[in-house]
Amino acid sequence: MINRWVVLYAYTYITQGWLRDYYNNTGGSKDNKVSNLGFAFCTDELRVDAKCFCSAENTTHPPRLEITYSTSFPINNMSFTYDPSRFNDENGLRFRTNCYAYAMRIIAENTGSENSYGLQPGELSNTPLSTPYTLNGIYQAVSADLAALGFQIQQTTASASVPSGWRKIAIAIDADSDFHFYVRHSDGTWSHKMGSDVARNLDANGVIIYDSNIETISNNYSKYENYSDGTMYVLINKGAILDFVNTTSSSPSIKTSERAGDTFIHSKPVSVGSTTSAKFDYGIENFQDVDFYKIVISTAGNYSFYTTGDTDTVGQLFSSTGTRLAYNDDNYDVNCRIDYNNLAAGTYFVKIHPYHLSNYGSYSFVVTKN
Numbered sequence: 001m002i003n004r005w006v007v008l009y010a011y012t013y014i015t016q017g018w019l020r021d022y023y024n025n026t027g028g029s030k031d032n033k034v035s036n037l038g039f040a041f042c043t044d045e046l047r048v049d050a051k052c053f054c055s056a057e058n059t060t061h062p063p064r065l066e067i068t069y070s071t072s073f074p075i076n077n078m079s080f081t082y083d084p085s086r087f088n089d090e091n092g093l094r095f096r097t098n099c100y101a102y103a104m105r106i107i108a109e110n111t112g113s114e115n116s117y118g119l120q121p122g123e124l125s126n127t128p129l130s131t132p133y134t135l136n137g138i139y140q141a142v143s144a145d146l147a148a149l150g151f152q153i154q155q156t157t158a159s160a161s162v163p164s165g166w167r168k169i170a171i172a173i174d175a176d177s178d179f180h181f182y183v184r185h186s187d188g189t190w191s192h193k194m195g196s197d198v199a200r201n202l203d204a205n206g207v208i209i210y211d212s213n214i215e216t217i218s219n220n221y222s223k224y225e226n227y228s229d230g231t232m233y234v235l236i237n238k239g240a241i242l243d244f245v246n247t248t249s250s251s252p253s254i255k256t257s258e259r260a261g262d263t264f265i266h267s268k269p270v271s272v273g274s275t276t277s278a279k280f281d282y283g284i285e286n287f288q289d290v291d292f293y294k295i296v297i298s299t300a301g302n303y304s305f306y307t308t309g310d311t312d313t314v315g316q317l318f319s320s321t322g323t324r325l326a327y328n329d330d331n332y333d334v335n336c337r338i339d340y341n342n343l344a345a346g347t348y349f350v351k352i353h354p355y356h357l358s359n360y361g362s363y364s365f366v367v368t369k370n
């Protein structure tokens with residue numbers, strides 16, 4: 001039997017992105033990314049319970065399956081869903097985020113090469129940790145890092161609720177040798193990322209981490225270390241937007257860049273009449289940045305949403321509940337432009353992404369009332 005691999009793309013509003021997976025002609029999956037969404041790949045028979053299609057790998061325009069959910073979604077930008085796909089892709093952010101970077105949503109721009117994923121507590125504030133580690137020492141280092149970027153931190157408990165505008169993080173230590181970070185999602189599950197390993201919401205035994213077992217798991221994670229010397233719970237007011245931080249200067253700062261998150265709930269608010277300088281912050285081979293903008297329109301009328309610059313962009317306009325209203329790739333040049341007449345007052349979202357995975361670069365996003 002010839003062993004052929006095909007690639008399947010599925011777009012999901014759960015993670016707001018394309019999932020890519022490879023299947024061979026015996027139905028085997030390479031990464032289980034797409035099948036994790038409930039899709040099955042069928043090889044030689046029609047299955048009524050599966051939707052499938054395939055293409056040869058490396059075709060210019062592989063078929064893509066887009067899934068749109070009719071239910072509304074939260075638009076609180078502190079909402080924090082489990083979104084492992086962009087962190088687990090070997091061509092994405094996997095090798096640029098360790099446990100600390102994953103929890104904080106900080107990508108150090110000077111560690112862009114493979115295997116340089118080791119952002120350490122204190123690195124952004126020049127207050128390196130000393131051993132043996134203590135929870136208070138790590139807390140002080142994280143506090144200093146966040147302060148350097150303009151964010152706050154405060155201690156909390158495992159069971160305390162998360163106030164609006166904050167995210168909860170657990171810091172666990174093995175005082176002799178290591179520490180680890182877990183982050184809580186809005187649905188009460190927790191996830192974490194071990195160094196260059198993939199992000200997961202499971203402990204070493206495959207148990208899903210919830211509020212109810214985080215205390216036990218954080219102290220007994222057994223794959224690499226047991227962080228049995230204590231756990232501290234903290235709240236930070238830094239949202240789940242990925243911030244790209246320049247750590248080469250003496251005073252690290254958030255780069256322009258990823259203030260438009262990759263999902264509806266992490267969209268960047270922009271006003272009518274504004275021009276926003278933006279960038280596709282990452283786009284490494286098969287994995288790309290997506291930028292979402294949120295526009296509140298107070299007066300019904302004719303509006304335009306478009307980009308300018310040299311980057312080949314694609315734009316999509318969505319209603320407040322995620323229904324796609326318009327799509328445009330190119331207008332007169334590679335820039336997208338959506339002219340929408342008789343748009344009712346309300347909240348809208350515009351998604352801008354590069355046409356080609358490799359077409360990342362700068363662009364400006366413009367919203368005008370005509």
Ligand SMILES: [Ca+2]
Pocket residue numbers: 257258259260278279280281289290291
């Ligand atoms: Ca961006």
Ligand SMILES: [Ca+2]
Pocket residue numbers: 258260261262289290291292
């Ligand atoms: Ca983005």
Ligand SMILES: [Ca+2]
Pocket residue numbers: 312313314328329330331333334335336355
């Ligand atoms: Ca275009």
